[in-house]
Amino acid sequence: xxSALAPIFSTKSTSVSVSSSLSTxxxxSTKSTSVSVYSSLSTxxxxxxxxxxxxxFTKPKLNPISAFSDPYVLQIAETLEDxxxxxxxxxxxxxxxxxxxxxxSTPWPSRKDEPFRFTDTSFLKNSRIEPILPPxxxxxxxxxxxxxxxxxxxxLDGYIMNELSQLKELASxxxxxxxxxxxxxxxxxxxxxxxxxxxxxxxxxxxxxxxPDVLLVYVPEGCKVENTLVLRYISGExxxxxxxxxxxxxxxxLVLVEKGGEISIVEEYVGGEKDKCYWSNxxxxxxxxxxxxxxxxxxxxxxxxxxxxxxxxxxxxxxxTYEHIEVSTGGKLSRHNIHIQQVGPDTVTELSTFHxxxxxxxxxxHSRLVxxxxxxxxxxxxxxxxxxxxGQAVFDGNVQVxxxxxxxxxxxxxxxxxxEPRATVNVKPNLQIIADDVKCSHGAAISDLEEDQLxxxxxxxxxxxxxxxxLIFSFAAEVVDxxxxxxxxxxxxxxxxxLLDPSRx
Amino acid sequence: MGKNxxxxxxxxxxxxxxxxxxxxxGNVSFKGENLLEMEPEERSLAGxxxxxxxxxAIPGVSNIDFLNMxxxxxxxxxxxxxxxxxxxxxxIAPKLELVNxxxxxxxxxxxDGFSGGERKRNEILQLAVLGADLAILGEIDSGxxxxxxxxxxxxVNWLLSFKNSVLMITHxxxxxxxxxxxxxxxxEDGRIIKTGDISIAEVLEKEGYKAIxxx
Numbered sequence: 001x002x003s004a005l006a007p008i009f010s011t012k013s014t015s016v017s018v019s020s021s022l023s024t025x026x027x028x029s030t031k032s033t034s035v036s037v038y039s040s041l042s043t044x045x046x047x048x049x050x051x052x053x054x055x056x057f058t059k060p061k062l063n064p065i066s067a068f069s070d071p072y073v074l075q076i077a078e079t080l081e082d083x084x085x086x087x088x089x090x091x092x093x094x095x096x097x098x099x100x101x102x103x104x105s106t107p108w109p110s111r112k113d114e115p116f117r118f119t120d121t122s123f124l125k126n127s128r129i130e131p132i133l134p135p136x137x138x139x140x141x142x143x144x145x146x147x148x149x150x151x152x153x154x155x156l157d158g159y160i161m162n163e164l165s166q167l168k169e170l171a172s173x174x175x176x177x178x179x180x181x182x183x184x185x186x187x188x189x190x191x192x193x194x195x196x197x198x199x200x201x202x203x204x205x206x207x208x209x210x211x212p213d214v215l216l217v218y219v220p221e222g223c224k225v226e227n228t229l230v231l232r233y234i235s236g237e238x239x240x241x242x243x244x245x246x247x248x249x250x251x252x253x254l255v256l257v258e259k260g261g262e263i264s265i266v267e268e269y270v271g272g273e274k275d276k277c278y279w280s281n282x283x284x285x286x287x288x289x290x291x292x293x294x295x296x297x298x299x300x301x302x303x304x305x306x307x308x309x310x311x312x313x314x315x316x317x318x319x320x321t322y323e324h325i326e327v328s329t330g331g332k333l334s335r336h337n338i339h340i341q342q343v344g345p346d347t348v349t350e351l352s353t354f355h356x357x358x359x360x361x362x363x364x365x366h367s368r369l370v371x372x373x374x375x376x377x378x379x380x381x382x383x384x385x386x387x388x389x390x391g392q393a394v395f396d397g398n399v400q401v402x403x404x405x406x407x408x409x410x411x412x413x414x415x416x417x418x419x420e421p422r423a424t425v426n427v428k429p430n431l432q433i434i435a436d437d438v439k440c441s442h443g444a445a446i447s448d449l450e451e452d453q454l455x456x457x458x459x460x461x462x463x464x465x466x467x468x469x470x471l472i473f474s475f476a477a478e479v480v481d482x483x484x485x486x487x488x489x490x491x492x493x494x495x496x497x498x499l500l501d502p503s504r505x
Numbered sequence: 506m507g508k509n510x511x512x513x514x515x516x517x518x519x520x521x522x523x524x525x526x527x528x529x530x531g532n533v534s535f536k537g538e539n540l541l542e543m544e545p546e547e548r549s550l551a552g553x554x555x556x557x558x559x560x561x562a563i564p565g566v567s568n569i570d571f572l573n574m575x576x577x578x579x580x581x582x583x584x585x586x587x588x589x590x591x592x593x594x595x596x597i598a599p600k601l602e603l604v605n606x607x608x609x610x611x612x613x614x615x616x617d618g619f620s621g622g623e624r625k626r627n628e629i630l631q632l633a634v635l636g637a638d639l640a641i642l643g644e645i646d647s648g649x650x651x652x653x654x655x656x657x658x659x660x661v662n663w664l665l666s667f668k669n670s671v672l673m674i675t676h677x678x679x680x681x682x683x684x685x686x687x688x689x690x691x692x693e694d695g696r697i698i699k700t701g702d703i704s705i706a707e708v709l710e711k712e713g714y715k716a717i718x719x720x
Contacts, residue, residue: 451524452561456615459521459557460575460631461549461582470574474565 070107073202076129077103080210080250083131089180091191092214099208106202115201118394118426119335119364124279124307127246131210132157132237150266150487152230153177153215157237158249158282160215164234170227173220178213179254187218194256194287196313200337203309207283210250217253219261221289228264228485235269238276241305251282257292259317264295266488271303271330279307286313288320290344295323295484299492302330304359311337318344318373325482326353327492328363329499338367342376342405349378354479356384357391357423358499364394371405380412383479385472386423387500393425401433401440408435412442417475419448469501506675506706507692508714513674514558516692517641521555522548536638549575550582552638552669556628556645563615568627571615572597572634579635600633603663605656621648629660640664641672646680658683678710691717 077100108125109116135156153176154164160178167176175187182188199205219225237247257263269280280302288294294314302308308331316322328334340349355363369378384393393416401408416425429442449471457467476496483489507513519526520533522545533540540548563571569590576596577587588596594611601608604626616624625645632640642661646654661684665671673684681703689706691699691714699705699717708716 450561453563455524455545456557456561456563457571457574458545459549459555460571460635461546461578462574463546463578466574466578470566470570471563474563477565 069104072108072125073103073106073206076206077209079129080131080206080248083133084210084212091179092211095208095211095214099205102199102205103202103209106205109202115366115396118392119333119362121333123333124246126244127277127279128244129248129279130245132247132249134159134212135161135236150228150230150485151176152232154232154234155215155251156234157247158210158212158251158280160213168227170229171219171223171225173223174225175216175218176229177216179216180213182216187216190218190256190258191216191254196285196315198313198339198341200283200311200313200339203281203335204283204311204337207250207252207281207311210248210281211252211283212250213252215251215253217255217263217265219255219257219263219292221258222260223258224262225264228266228488230266230268233267233269233280233282235271235276235278235280235302235306238273238278238303238306241275241277243277246307247278249278249280249282251280253282253284255284255286255294257287257289257294259289260291261289262293264297264484266297266299266485268299269302269308269330271301271306274303275305276303277305278303279309281309283311283313286315286322288314288316288322290317291319292317293321293323296325297483297485297488298324298326298328298336299488300326300328300330300334300336301495302334304330304361305332306330307332308334309337310335312339314338314340316340316342316344316347316349319346320344321348321350323350323484324352325479325484326351327476327480327496328353328355328365329358329495331361331363333362333364335362335364335366338365340367340369342369342371342373345373345375347373347376347378349376349380351378351380351382352479352482353382354384354476355382355393356476356496356499357386357388357393359388360390361388362392362394366394366396366398368398368400369410370400370402371408371410372402373404374406374408376405376408376410378408378410380410381479382412382414383416383475384414384425385417385419385475386425387419387472389420389422391420391423395425395427395429397427397429397442399431399440399442401431401435401438403434405435406437408438408440410438410440414444415475416444416446417448417472418446419472472500473497506689506709511692512695513692514643515695517555517643517672517674520548520641521545521553546578549635550579552636553641554632554635554637554639555641556625556632556643558643558647560616560624560628562617562619564617566615567612568615569594569597569611572611572631575631575635597634600630603633603660604630606630622650622653625649625657626653629657633660633664636664636669638669639672640669641674643674644676645673646675646677654680655683678706681706 109121111117151168151170152166154161175182231253233251239245239247286294300308314322349369351367353365355365357363363384365382380397382395382397386393395414397412399410399412401410412429414427414429416427418425425446427444429444431440431442433440449468453471454467458464480489480492483492528541535551573590573593576593580587606626616627645657649657661671686703689701690697
């Protein structure tokens with residue numbers, strides 16, 4: 001098997017012929033979707049490898065494709081493929097190939113699939129997905145500069161914008177920038193050594209096919225980065241509510257922290273103008289080396305009509321620490337998948353998440369922590385508030401304590417506050433324990449505000465409305481207080497207060 | 506004063522407007538107004554303060570924020586400008602000394618992880634900060650050691666003036682040694698059956714409630 005041109009979306013082939021056509025590299029795609037569904041190639045065609053940009057069209061024949069391929073998925077994948085330049089660097093090309101291969105047998109999730117039982121993705125399926133092309137905007141036209149003084153890198157619709165970033169000198173040896181611009185051989189070698197064979201879901205693979213670039217954050221061995229690094233994701237392209245078109249972006253980040261390194265990262269997703277529609281489908285992979293520490297803050301404030309799907313994949317080596325603090329308030333459909341894989345003993349994992357619906361939104365957190373080594377310590381707290389009668393929160397918290405994860409200490413707590421009639425929350429905390437010498441706990445509570453506490457306020461002269469607001473805010477405070485950076489904490493506090501009390505001056 | 510179950514705490518809760526109780530008859534006149542027609546927050550702003558026997562904890566709301574909110578509610582009622590956190594802190598720092606509590610106490614969450622004595626002192630601190638025309642102190646002496654009791658009594662005495670009143674619910678003479686009552690009322694089965702001065706307490710101590718009831 002040679003060349004960078006592995007077959008991608010030869011929608012004319014059945015699943016069998018995909019593997020055979022791998023040995024004779026062929027790149028075929030069609031632009032017409034109705035043709036692609038029902039055409040097939042009986043013999044793969046070898047194209048001219050000297051001119052890799054040529055796409056070869058073949059005469060369609062009328063064999064239906066295998067039932068494994070979802071035509072809608074293939075259609076999106078083709079659209080993505082067409083929107084990207086065909087030449088790119090080896091790591092990115094490899095990513096595209098692996099992801100596209102997976103997509104050939106991944107259907108669009110339905111409500112019958114457990115991971116999407118409570119999450120309705122039909123509005124995505126009913127839209128016309130339009131991958132966003134490289135932006136050509138002027139920096140002055142967007143409010144991009146962070147209001148903090150922290151080193152910031154801006155990612156606009158999935159494209160890294162160096163001209164919109166303010167990256168001060170971080171510690172020596174630290175690299176923050178596009179994977180395609182890495183000059184250091186050593187770093188490239190390390191990145192190529194790291195290979196994730198993780199298969200997320202359809203959206204993970206779509207990102208693999210559609211991402212134009214990968215932002216690499218590399219922290220060398222023993223390096224403790226003092227400044228907090230902010231990754232600011234901005235949505236520029238959008239459509240109006242009611243339009244069928246849905247601009248689609250696929251930002252991707254790889255954070256590689258070597259042994260003994262330390263870094264604190266903030267991912268901040270800011271929506272475009274209010275009520276705009278777009279779909280942001282992002283992936284971040286974090287490799288925490290032996291004894292390393294990563295603190296990961298995540299703020300999601302997308303437009304209330306946008307779709308936001310995110311994967312956070314983390315690999316923790318022995319004695320490493322990973323701390324994740326999240327506040328998610330935006331998006332019409334917001335789905336966050338967290339997967340943490342322990343690959344060594346004595347790890348520390350802390351997950352603190354807060355989701356809130358103030359309009360007819362869906363806030364969904366699916367987390368999975370896989371422990372395969374002894375003496376891991378983990379603590380997870382998830383809080384959500386549904387403050388709208390059509391709002392919905394979903395939580396699926398899975399912790400797997402496998403055979404060799406003896407003396408694990410794992411705790412999980414979820415608390416939900418339903419503040420309006422017909423507000424909904426679906427929680428599924430699930431612990432799967434195989435090891436027999438462990439300490440695990442989990443708890444879930446769903447309620448309205450406590451009467452006793454409300455009365456205490458009233459007995460001291462504070463009216464019901466003010467008391468409710470104070471109590472609701474304090475519910476969120478348990479998570480918000482955990483942000484390590486004070487300016488981020490303050491920003492989030494103000495934002496939550498505004499959402500809960502829009503009339504406040 | 507009165508036996509267990511005579512209705513002392515119920516009476517206090519009804520005065521303050523606790524949602525557990527529904528009034529079926531009668532009225533309460535306070536400074537010329539019918540208290541029973543007022544919402545709990547209105548009663549508090551009118552000048553009624555009740556210290557809770559087991560005050561609820563409010564994790565997530567700090568003592569200083571809670572006091573600030575309550576204080577500003579009062580200021581608003583009086584048409585005065587509200588105090589920001591810093592000015593408010595200046596206002597209450599001396600009151601902390603009154604109840605013998607340290608400054609770091611203000612940053613702790615309301616009654617969260619407090620000992621019994623700390624909760625009671627927190628109630629008195631709230632009284633000192635907010636002021637009241639009628640302070641109802643429900644069994645403020647239960648669970649307090651003798652030093653804490655002395656502190657609480659000192660604070661209450663300081664707060665008492667010719668302009669306001671304190672209604673204390675207690676079982677024992679001990680507290681009455683520190684805070685001298687003008688009147689003592691004995692309750693039995695939800696009714697006040699006797700009113701007198703401190704001499705009643707001495708009779709109770711010697712001979713128990715049997716000596717009073719039915720007399």
